[in-house]
Amino acid sequence: MKIAFLITSPVTLKHDWYRDPLYQKVGVPNLAGFLRRAGFSDISQYDLNNRPLAAYKEAPGLLKLLLYADGARVKRYLEGNEPELAAQTAFLLDSMKVARHDLFGVSLSHFLGDEGEIALGINLAKCLAKALKERFPGCRVTLGGLQNMTIPQQLRAYRGLLRECSFFDYAVCGDAHLALLYLCRALERGVSFAEAAPAGFKAVKAGKGLLIHEAKGDNSVDIKSHYFEPLPPGEEKDKSVPFGYPAYSRENSRGYAYTGAELRKFYNLPQSSRSLLAPSDKDTFLTLQVSFNEGCPFGCYFCATAQTDFFSLTPEASVEILKRLNGELGCRHFLFYNPNFNPTAAYARKLLAAIIKAKLDLRWADCFNLRNLDAELVAMMKEAGAVKVVAGVEYPTARMLKYINKGLTIDAVNRNLELLHKAGMWNHVLLITGLPTETPRDVLEMEAWLKDTAPLVNSYTVGSFHMSENSPFQRHPEKFGFKLGRQLPLYCQESFDEAGGLPWEEKRRRNLDSNRRISEFINVLKGSPKYTGARMDDSHLLLYLYRALGHKNKRLIEKLYEAAWTANPHAARAHAWLAGGGAAKALSAAGLRLDLAPPGRETVEFTLAKGGAVVRCALxxxxxxxxxxxxxxxxxxxxxxxxxxxSARGARGELDALKAALPGVLAAAEAWGLPRPRRQALSLKI
Structure with missing residues (x-):
C-alpha cells in the first residue's frame, strides 16, 4: 500500500521564509515512523516548504496562497472550475512532484495563527483534495492536523468541512496515530473502518466522508496527540524501526540542509569573521526535531501539561535514534523537542552520559527546568553538545513564582542562569505576562529583574497568559477564585473573571498592554527587537556559530548574532517597481503624489498625498x-x-481619495512578480 502525506504550510504568508532558514517539523515524520514500524514501508512526504518555497523566493507570482482566502473563489473551483485557482493548485502538486498513491493524508498542523489563517489552510486542503481526486482517480484522501482548538471544536469543524467538501473521504480528529493505523489496515484488507478498528473508535458519516475519532463510551474524549504511541499487540511488523523514531524523508531533508558557508551568506555575517568561521564552511547543517520524553511531573498551575503522565525512552534507545538519524541523513544538529530535558536530574545525567559516550559530535538545543540544574549537570550538557537552553521562568518575581506553583525561587533562577552563562550556553527565557492577580507593582518588579539579569539572558519569548484547557487553574477555578466564561476559538482557552478582580474584557485589554510593555522594555534594554522575535527560528545561526567557535567564545558569538541580518528580497524589488514602474505616473495623473523613502531591508515606506491630506504607509x-x-x-x-x-488638513474627500487608492498601490507594489501584461493592467487600474 502506498501512502503519502502532504505537509501544507502558510510560510510564504509570513516573514519566516526570509528571516531564518526553515527546519522540518516533527509531526508527520513521527507519524510516518509509527506506520513504518507497523509494516507500511512505502510512505512519501511532500512538503510545501521545500520546492514551492524555492520557487516563491525567485518568482513570487508563482505561489499565491492568498487566493485560498477567497471563499467564493474556492467554492467556484470546488463546484466547477476557477482557472486561476486550478492553475495554482496544479502548480503546488507539480512543484512537489506528487505521484500516485493509494492514500493521501493532508496535514494542517502548520496552520496555527488566527481564524483567517486556519480558514485559508482549510480552503487550501479542499482544493488539494479535489486536484488529487481528479489527477489520481480511485485514490483516497484524508485530512487532519486541526490541533489549535479543543476536541469538541475540532469535531464541529471537521464535520462541517466534510459536509462542504465531497473530495475528502476521511477526517481524523485528535491523535492520528492509531486512527491512521486502523484506516490503513481497513484499506489494505478491503474492509470498512469499523471492521478494522476496535470499539474505542467512532467513524461517523458526515457528507460523503467519515469523521474518525477516538471515544470513551458515548462521549467524545479529549484525546490529545501523543508523540510516543505504542503499537497495539500484534501490529508491530518491522522492529528495525525504533519506537518513537521520526522517519524524516531523505529527499525533503536535502532541501533543508545548508552548508556553513551558505548560512554565513544568508545572515550577512561580517567579512571580518570569515576566517574565524571558515572551519565550519563545509559542514552540513541539517537541523531536525527529536523527542525522548513527553508529559510533565511538575505542577505549575497555568500549564495544560502539568502533572500529566510522564513517559521517556531509555537513554540507550534515545541515542540509538540519534545514531540512526546521523547514519541515514548525516544529521549532527538537533532541536530536541522534550517538555523538559531534565524532568529529574538523575534522568538527565543518564541521558547526557549516553550521548557523550556515543561520540556523535552533536550540537543541540532543548527546554530545561531550572529547578533540576547544578554545576555538574551543566558541565555534562556542555560536553554532550548543548548550546541553547530554553527555560521557563514565566514571571520572575517572588510573589508570582509562588502563586503559579513554579517550585523555584528568584535566587535559584538567577544562580542557574549564571551557571549556564558561564559555561557558554545561550540562555533563552520564557516569560508569561498578564497572569491572574497581576498588578503594576508586579510589572515593575519584572522589569527590574530583566534589567538585573540582562547580561545572563540572551533572548526571550514574551507570551500572554491563557486560561488553558486542563491546566490546574482551569480544572479547579473555584480554588483560585476564577469564574470561567466562554470557550475561545483558538489555543484551547477560556475567558474568565477574577473574583474581586478584573472582568474578562478589561483583563484581556490589560494583558495585551502588559505584554506590549514588557516586549518593548526588553527591546530597548537589548537595543534590538530581534531578542524577542525568535524562539527556535534562530537555531541554524546559533548552531553554526557554536560549531565554528565553541562555548569558550560566547562573547564573540553574541557579537556576531547581533551583527547578523537578513532582508526580504521582495521589498527591494517592490521599491524599485514603485519607483520606476507606471504606478507613480498613474497616481500623478489622478492628482496623487507618491513619495518613497529610501529602501529598507524589510519594509517599503512611502507617503501618498493629495492637497492637504497625507497617508503614511509601510509595506x-x-x-x-x-x-x-x-x-x-x-x-x-x-x-x-x-x-x-x-491625516487631513484640507477637505475630508482628499483623505478618502488617498485611502481608496491604497489597494491599487499595494497591487502595483506586488506587480513585479507577475507576467508583463498583468503588470501593465495594474498600472492602468491605479
Missing part, C-alpha cells in the same frame, strides 16, 4: 503577531501587508 511581510484577520489601517496583499495612517 512589510506579515508576522506571527500580525496575521490574516482584518484590522483597521491594514490591507493584505499576496506578499505584503500595507499598514497606513492618515
Amino acid at each position: 512589510r511581510a506579515r508576522s506571527e503577531n500580525v496575521l490574516l484577520n482584518a484590522a483597521p489601517g491594514r490591507l493584505h496583499g499576496g506578499h505584503f501587508m500595507l499598514e497606513f495612517s492618515g
Whole structure:
C-alpha cells in the first residue's frame, strides 16, 4: 500500500521564509515512523516548504496562497472550475512532484495563527483534495492536523468541512496515530473502518466522508496527540524501526540542509569573521526535531501539561535514534523537542552520559527546568553538545513564582542562569505576562529583574497568559477564585473573571498592554527587537556559530548574532517597481503624489498625498503577531501587508481619495512578480 502525506504550510504568508532558514517539523515524520514500524514501508512526504518555497523566493507570482482566502473563489473551483485557482493548485502538486498513491493524508498542523489563517489552510486542503481526486482517480484522501482548538471544536469543524467538501473521504480528529493505523489496515484488507478498528473508535458519516475519532463510551474524549504511541499487540511488523523514531524523508531533508558557508551568506555575517568561521564552511547543517520524553511531573498551575503522565525512552534507545538519524541523513544538529530535558536530574545525567559516550559530535538545543540544574549537570550538557537552553521562568518575581506553583525561587533562577552563562550556553527565557492577580507593582518588579539579569539572558519569548484547557487553574477555578466564561476559538482557552478582580474584557485589554510593555522594555534594554522575535527560528545561526567557535567564545558569538541580518528580497524589488514602474505616473495623473523613502531591508515606506491630506504607509511581510484577520489601517496583499495612517488638513474627500487608492498601490507594489501584461493592467487600474 502506498501512502503519502502532504505537509501544507502558510510560510510564504509570513516573514519566516526570509528571516531564518526553515527546519522540518516533527509531526508527520513521527507519524510516518509509527506506520513504518507497523509494516507500511512505502510512505512519501511532500512538503510545501521545500520546492514551492524555492520557487516563491525567485518568482513570487508563482505561489499565491492568498487566493485560498477567497471563499467564493474556492467554492467556484470546488463546484466547477476557477482557472486561476486550478492553475495554482496544479502548480503546488507539480512543484512537489506528487505521484500516485493509494492514500493521501493532508496535514494542517502548520496552520496555527488566527481564524483567517486556519480558514485559508482549510480552503487550501479542499482544493488539494479535489486536484488529487481528479489527477489520481480511485485514490483516497484524508485530512487532519486541526490541533489549535479543543476536541469538541475540532469535531464541529471537521464535520462541517466534510459536509462542504465531497473530495475528502476521511477526517481524523485528535491523535492520528492509531486512527491512521486502523484506516490503513481497513484499506489494505478491503474492509470498512469499523471492521478494522476496535470499539474505542467512532467513524461517523458526515457528507460523503467519515469523521474518525477516538471515544470513551458515548462521549467524545479529549484525546490529545501523543508523540510516543505504542503499537497495539500484534501490529508491530518491522522492529528495525525504533519506537518513537521520526522517519524524516531523505529527499525533503536535502532541501533543508545548508552548508556553513551558505548560512554565513544568508545572515550577512561580517567579512571580518570569515576566517574565524571558515572551519565550519563545509559542514552540513541539517537541523531536525527529536523527542525522548513527553508529559510533565511538575505542577505549575497555568500549564495544560502539568502533572500529566510522564513517559521517556531509555537513554540507550534515545541515542540509538540519534545514531540512526546521523547514519541515514548525516544529521549532527538537533532541536530536541522534550517538555523538559531534565524532568529529574538523575534522568538527565543518564541521558547526557549516553550521548557523550556515543561520540556523535552533536550540537543541540532543548527546554530545561531550572529547578533540576547544578554545576555538574551543566558541565555534562556542555560536553554532550548543548548550546541553547530554553527555560521557563514565566514571571520572575517572588510573589508570582509562588502563586503559579513554579517550585523555584528568584535566587535559584538567577544562580542557574549564571551557571549556564558561564559555561557558554545561550540562555533563552520564557516569560508569561498578564497572569491572574497581576498588578503594576508586579510589572515593575519584572522589569527590574530583566534589567538585573540582562547580561545572563540572551533572548526571550514574551507570551500572554491563557486560561488553558486542563491546566490546574482551569480544572479547579473555584480554588483560585476564577469564574470561567466562554470557550475561545483558538489555543484551547477560556475567558474568565477574577473574583474581586478584573472582568474578562478589561483583563484581556490589560494583558495585551502588559505584554506590549514588557516586549518593548526588553527591546530597548537589548537595543534590538530581534531578542524577542525568535524562539527556535534562530537555531541554524546559533548552531553554526557554536560549531565554528565553541562555548569558550560566547562573547564573540553574541557579537556576531547581533551583527547578523537578513532582508526580504521582495521589498527591494517592490521599491524599485514603485519607483520606476507606471504606478507613480498613474497616481500623478489622478492628482496623487507618491513619495518613497529610501529602501529598507524589510519594509517599503512611502507617503501618498493629495492637497492637504497625507497617508503614511509601510509595506512589510506579515508576522506571527500580525496575521490574516482584518484590522483597521491594514490591507493584505499576496506578499505584503500595507499598514497606513492618515491625516487631513484640507477637505475630508482628499483623505478618502488617498485611502481608496491604497489597494491599487499595494497591487502595483506586488506587480513585479507577475507576467508583463498583468503588470501593465495594474498600472492602468491605479
